[in-house]
Amino acid sequence: MKVPFVDLRAQYQSIRDEIAIAIQRVLESCAFARGPFVTQFEKEFASFCKSQFAVGVGSGTESLWLTLLALGVGKGDEVITVPNTFIATAEAISLCGAKPVFVDIDNETYTMNPVLLEADITPRTKAIIPVHLFGQMADMDPIMELAKAHGLFVVEDSCQAHGAEYKGRPAGSIGDAVCFSFYPGKNLGAYGEAGAVVTNNQELAKKIKTLRDHGQLEKYQHMMIGWNARMDGLQGAVLSVKLKHLSEWNEARRNNAKVYDKLLANIDGVVTPKEADYAKHVYHIYAIRIQNRNKLITALADKGIQCGIHYPIPIHLQGAYCYLGLEKNSFPIAERYSQELISLPMFPELTKEQTKYVVREIKSLTAQ
Ligand SMILES: *Cc1c(COP(=O)(O)O)cnc(C)c1O
Numbered sequence: 299m300k301v302p303f304v305d306l307r308a309q310y311q312s313i314r315d316e317i318a319i320a321i322q323r324v325l326e327s328c329a330f331a332r333g334p335f336v337t338q339f340e341k342e343f344a345s346f347c348k349s350q351f352a353v354g355v356g357s358g359t360e361s362l363w364l365t366l367l368a369l370g371v372g373k374g375d376e377v378i379t380v381p382n383t384f385i386a387t388a389e390a391i392s393l394c395g396a397k398p399v400f401v402d403i404d405n406e407t408y409t410m411n412p413v414l415l416e417a418d419i420t421p422r423t424k425a426i427i428p429v430h431l432f433g434q435m436a437d438m439d440p441i442m443e444l445a446k447a448h449g450l451f452v453v454e455d456s457c458q459a460h461g462a463e464y465k466g467r468p469a470g471s472i473g474d475a476v477c478f479s480f481y482p483g484k485n486l487g488a489y490g491e492a493g494a495v496v497t498n499n500q501e502l503a504k505k506i507k508t509l510r511d512h513g514q515l516e517k518y519q520h521m522m523i524g525w526n527a528r529m530d531g532l533q534g535a536v537l538s539v540k541l542k543h544l545s546e547w548n549e550a551r552r553n554n555a556k557v558y559d560k561l562l563a564n565i566d567g568v569v570t571p572k573e574a575d576y577a578k579h580v581y582h583i584y585a586i587r588i589q590n591r592n593k594l595i596t597a598l599a600d601k602g603i604q605c606g607i608h609y610p611i612p613i614h615l616q617g618a619y620c621y622l623g624l625e626k627n628s629f630p631i632a633e634r635y636s637q638e639l640i641s642l643p644m645f646p647e648l649t650k651e652q653t654k655y656v657v658r659e660i661k662s663l664t665a666q
Contacts, residue, residue: 300602301643301652304483308647309547313539317489320535329531332511336534340494342541343478346461347470347496351503354494354529355510358457358479361493362390364527365475366425368505369451371396375424379455380410381612382632383429386479387455388613396424398622400614402629406572408432408585411631412440419444425451430459430469432608433485433551433582434574438464438472453477457493460486461548463578470496475506480537485551485582486544492533550646551581554653558584558642561657567664569638583608584644588664591640597663603656606641 310317324335336354344352355361371377373395379387381400391398401418404411410428426445428436436454445452456462456469457479463469470476480492495506508515513524555571562570569587573579585608588594595605612632614624627633642656 299652299655301604301648301656303604303606303641303643304645305647306482306487309645312647313543316539317536320539321532324531324535327531331531332528333531333534335531335538336529339529339534339538339541342538343494344470344496346468346541346544347476348468349470349476349496350498351500352494352496353503353506353510354492354534355506355527356493356529357491357527358477358481358484358493359386359390360510360525360527361457361477361479361495362386362427362453362455363393364506364509364525365453365477365495365502366390366394366396367509368502369425369453369474371424371451374422376420376422377425377427378415378418378423379427380429380431380632381614381629382408382609382636383431383455383613384457384609385613385616385618386457387427387429388619391427397422398613398619399423400624400629400632402631403635404437405631407434407437407574407577408635409434409436410441412437412444415441415444419448419450423448423450425453427453427455428473429455430462432571432585433459433462433580434571434577435459435462435464435469437574437576439576442472451475456496457481457484458582459580460484461544462580465576471498474499475502480533485548485580486537486540488533489536490530490533492529492537494529547646548580550648551644552579554644554646554648555579555581555584557650557653558657561654562586562660565657565661565664568660581644583641585639585641587635587638588640589638591638594660594663595640598656598659601659603659604643607639608641610636612636 452473510527
């Protein structure tokens with residue numbers, strides 16, 4: 299049996315007629331760059347996030363970068379985030395001219411540890427970026443409290459957590475701004491590159507709208523130096539179709555996770571993911587922890603099972619960030635887990651047979 303890590307084709311086939319109609323509509327109206335299909339999706343996505351505004355941009359990376367620029371983050375500022383994230387979180391900080399500062403993670407949720415956060419706050423700190431890793435939100439209440447006490451912005455990296463919840467509140471409704479990616483493999487994925495910023499702050503939304511379109515709100519009146527970070531009309535139309543299915547797809551992911559949880563529960567040396575009491579996890583990634591990970595990944599690949607590693611090298615140990623001078627053991631939990639995590643196949647269309655096959659192979663391979 300073959301079990302891919304993700305299966306975008308299976309999902310496309312389940313919605314191909316709706317997609318064809320949506321794409322045809324964009325082609326007929328020739329609204330390719332920004333335009334009505336993007337505006338429509340922005341409305342729908344803001345409402346899905348129980349927030350007032352969504353601004354569509356070209357990628358998740360741009361959503362982070364433009365948000366920080368709009369908040370005035372720049373040279374001399376520090377922004378606190380976690381070392382176990384995709385490189386884009388740190389890149390966005392760096393591209394504003396600011397310095398990323400890292401804080402270690404909670405050992406059960408793999409997200410920002412709020413207890414360690416305060417020690418990182420300095421007079422230069424401008425913002426905090428918790429990352430809702432794998433589809434589970436960080437513990438937002440203590441993070442928001444600290445931010446308030448110190449006058450800091452909270453920008454959530456929700457690129458992996460469309461539809462996740464914190465104490466019943468959806469991702470996108472808590473921080474000053476919440477950044478999403480619609481990279482094809484994400485829980486809500488475009489058919490190309492796209493991203494969005496969600497916020498309740500009208501001024502901020504307006505500033506990001508200006509920045510994404512060369513600093514103009516009216517044609518050829520450039521109020522500030524911006525960039526071309528517009529979302530495509532085609533992506534807006536595709537995302538509107540797919541957003542209607544997101545809750546059902548997230549439920550399917552949660553069901554698959556339950557099956558994995560149950561079947562993997564009694565295997566020695568395998569640690570399954572924990573859903574925090576405060577959270578609704580949407581399992582963008584289902585990651586287990588195990589010693590001697592690489593041996594298992596290779597053996598599973600030989601059986602047709604494709605796994606991933608998120609992420610093998612923490613940001614502070616990447617070549618691009620060696621200038622920060624952070625040594626090994628600076629963030630022991632994040633570093634240890636970067637050696638132990640394996641992401642198993644996870645997507646809504648994954649079948650019970652596939653899940654059982656994956657677990658059976660893990661069982662027999664770890665028993666050897
Ligand atoms: C995917 C991702 C991003 C970047 O999004 P792009 O759309 O690929 O630019 C940023 N942060 C995290 C945590 C991500 O998973």
